[in-house]
Amino acid sequence: MFSPLIKELIESLRCLPGVGPKSAQKMALYLLERDSQGADRLAQSLRSALDKVGRCSQCRTLTEDHLCPICADEERNRSRLCIVETPADVIAIESTKQFDGLYFVLLGHLSPIDGIGPEELGLDRLETITQQQGVEEVIIATNSTVEGEATSHYIAQLLKPQGIEVSRIAQGVPMGGELEYVDGNTLALALEGRKKL
Amino acid sequence: MFSPLIKELIESLRCLPGVGPKSAQKMALYLLERDSQGADRLAQSLRSALDKVGRCSQCRTLTEDHLCPICADEERNRSRLCIVETPADVIAIESTKQFDGLYFVLLGHLSPIDGIGPEELGLDRLETITQQQGVEEVIIATNSTVEGEATSHYIAQLLKPQGIEVSRIAQGVPMGGELEYVDGNTLALALEGRKKL
Incomplete structure (x- = not known):
């Protein structure tokens, strides 16, 4: 029902984490119908990030x-x-x-x-x-x-x-965690890593 | 904490419907760290869709x-x-x-x-x-x-x-709709549009 270029756009939006076929279709139609400026900016920033972003020579981020x-x-x-x-x-x-x-x-x-x-x-x-x-x-x-x-x-x-x-870094019960709902492994780590008061 | 190009990529991903600052950050890092091929394909398909997609001369889709x-x-x-x-x-x-x-x-x-x-x-x-x-x-x-x-x-x-x-197109109670939970306006339309059995 979609023309080839729109199909390809929907397909390629699916590389985004958490985006399934329905959301990809919604995103593609939204960009083409209502936000071609945003789409243009996205295409440009993807391109320059891909071309230029590498690793920090010190910390590798x-x-x-x-x-x-x-x-x-x-x-x-x-x-x-x-x-x-x-x-x-x-x-x-x-x-x-x-x-x-x-x-x-x-x-x-x-x-x-x-x-x-x-x-x-x-x-x-x-x-x-x-x-x-x-x-x-x-x-x-x-x-x-x-x-x-x-x-x-x-x-x-x-x-x-x-x-x-x-x-x-310490392992144990997370802030706000109720013991009743914390899993056994976490609780075991919390006991093992207990701190003197 | 992010370099300018990565910040710009995160910002521009937010033009997608349903994508907030957290998801945009996740998407940007995911693309750069793990799926530069997908990102490249996305940049390309956005560009060609923007350049070429217009309206059907007949139905305007x-x-x-x-x-x-x-x-x-x-x-x-x-x-x-x-x-x-x-x-x-x-x-x-x-x-x-x-x-x-x-x-x-x-x-x-x-x-x-x-x-x-x-x-x-x-x-x-x-x-x-x-x-x-x-x-x-x-x-x-x-x-x-x-x-x-x-x-x-x-x-x-x-x-x-x-x-x-x-x-x-007909307006009325949707399939599987329980009357108890259907809003009054819909119910009024359903009554008005009743069909003889």
Whole structure:
């Protein structure tokens, strides 16, 4: 019922996460009927982001500059480094305003079955950074998943011999969590990691 | 926390209907981190749709060709015409497989306050089509809103003098609707439009 170009637009909108066939159709018709300016801007910004965005040479997050805004910020504490899996995790931690150091973005986690080893995560680069730049403390904030834990363990073994203080973010009951509804594994971690009052 | 090009991409993704700041951020990072091929395809298809998609010269729906696939289809019954507000409404009616005629897409409804009058809806073109092409029956399927009703009324007045059979799609209780939960206005329309058994 649609002409080929409109069909192709609907199909290609489906690459967006969370967009199914119905939403893609709605989006395509909306853009063509009512917001061709917005569509034009989107096409342009996609094109320039694709052409120019690469990795920060320091922390490996996404940026079109040599250094990302955080690595370029002279005010940040360069002796502390937080290791995360993705650029979105950087945003999540920044939103807490509790960390003033720099980041290192793995862009994934160790997953031998997918061919993702230490090199793909830039761990050789991480070692160089910690050695050369006098990093004193490393906080590992990979996800609380099996792969995230394995990655965390591997990185800890890698950095400890350098005499760096390595820690892992706490695991336990989330804020507002009612014990009745918290799963058993989380509760076990919360008990194990109890703090003296 | 994001570099300018990534910020611009996030901002421009927000032109999509139903996409807020959080989803836009998720989409942008997803495209850049994991699906640059999909993003490239999206940028290309947006560009070509914007450059080439216009209106069907017959029914005014969106298409890049002179005639849309439905108007070009020789099998359709050219004596029946269904009038709808948007291309999405064409899809909705086509999905019922109950209509074999052609469509006429208003691309809106009468709304003097927004400067949308009969000309903007192509009603002069509609008159020409019905006169020249021997249309015998017109079904008005504008939305069941105040504006849709007003538009329907206007079109009926316009076409009746031509001796065309003009009808309006039925209004009433939707399939599976329980009377207890159907609003009063709908129920009033259902009573008024009762059919003899």
